Amino acid sequence: MRRTIVICLLLVMMVACRLSPSTTAPLDNPTLVQTEAKTLNLTLIQHASCPWAYFWCVVETGIHDAAQDLGVEVTIRRPHTFDPDAVTRLIEAAVETRPDAIGVAVIDPDQFRAPLTKAVQKFNIPVIAYNAGSGPEQDNIPYRAYIGPDERQGGYEAGKRLLAESPPGIKGACINHQPGALNLEARCQGFFDALSESDIEAERVNITPNPAESKKILQRYLSKNPETDLFLTLGPEAAVPFYEVIRNRKGAYSHGTFDLSRTILTAIEQGTTLFAIDQQPYLEGYLTVQWLTWIQRHGFSPPSPIISTGPSFIDRSNVNLIQEQVGQFR
Structure with missing residues (x-):
């Protein structure tokens, strides 16, 4: 009888834990949380792309791998040449389409501030900066986190x-x-x-x-x-x-x-x-998709406003290891 009572108490505690919010993953805004049955549509906006910049091929490999692993749809937007004005227009257009979340390389915070603030404050769209940025406080843009190097x-x-x-x-x-x-x-x-x-x-x-x-x-x-x-x-x-x-x-x-x-x-x-x-470009792409998905699906908060992916040094002491990863993770 005593054993039966203990088992029942444990079951009650387990159910209660599943129903209550996790203390390690607070909900910034419960209205954002989506069920996994809904396919999330993310828009990522860059100032360069693969194949004309090798670096971005690795970033985009991370983006596509994360999208496949997490079962989300990702659209990558970028201008044909380096042009901050063109990137600003891409951000403005993306905001008006109301994707579930936005990632953006913040190469010019002054130009990008207005449309990204509109995305967050007017349309409640989570935003993460990746590859370029200095953090939400220094950039004075209310995005969730910056993922990239110092x-x-x-x-x-x-x-x-x-x-x-x-x-x-x-x-x-x-x-x-x-x-x-x-x-x-x-x-x-x-x-x-x-x-x-x-x-x-x-x-x-x-x-x-x-x-x-x-x-x-x-x-x-x-x-x-x-x-x-x-x-x-x-x-x-x-x-x-x-x-x-x-x-x-x-x-x-x-x-x-x-x-x-x-x-x-x-x-x-x-x-x-x-x-x-x-600066580990694969991680920049992968973590951006991962965190935008986690924010929307689970209400998770990034652990820091700056998630650093670098700098780290590659020299003769470790170049052989890195050679094996070129084209995919490096």
Whole structure:
């Protein structure tokens, strides 16, 4: 009899626990919670895409894998070329279609603030920033969380590492393939901060996504500034033309870069590049879809307004492991 009573009490407690909200997953807004029987439609808005930017192929692999794993529909919107104004129009159009949730790379918080605030406050659409952003407080946009790297810290650590692993530097150059993208500008600023602490001059070299045009710009820059010996590129689009130009240079130099490609990993193996800074783009895509789905289905809250995916360093010590993941997770 006593055993029967205990079992009954346990069953009552289990039912009560299932019916009451979890203390570890508070509901920010119970009206958002959807049943899994309803297919969620998510819209993700980027400033670049696969295949013309290798980095975004990895991000989009994460997006599609998460969509398949979680059983949601994802639409990716992006302009044909880097254009913050075009991205703003894509955000405005997406908000008017009322998707279940929105993810967006916040490359320009001032431009994106009005439509994203409208999405959240007027239409109650959950928003997450991914790849580019500084967090909801600093961007002054009421999105749930930013998923991506600390860009300025990444640039700072890159500068410090170049200084530590190189002969005393004379002058630095931050080579930016997307001038105006605030996340890339932050990388350069961190780099400048690190070099200024050692009283080393550094400047920004703006190129374009066009490799042939970028090569000419870099050739002109190096011919006018032969003393520059510390180089930071901000992605494969900048690293590839840099490699073509620097191979003819006489004298020592040190190079680091952001993001990965097979060309960059080969350069690390050969010693042409000291390191690459990885922000784990697969995770940026996967976690964005995952959190938007969890918010809508379960009312979960992200654990922090900033979910960091980097920076981390890839160099000769771990390049072999990374080679195995290129094209899918890196």
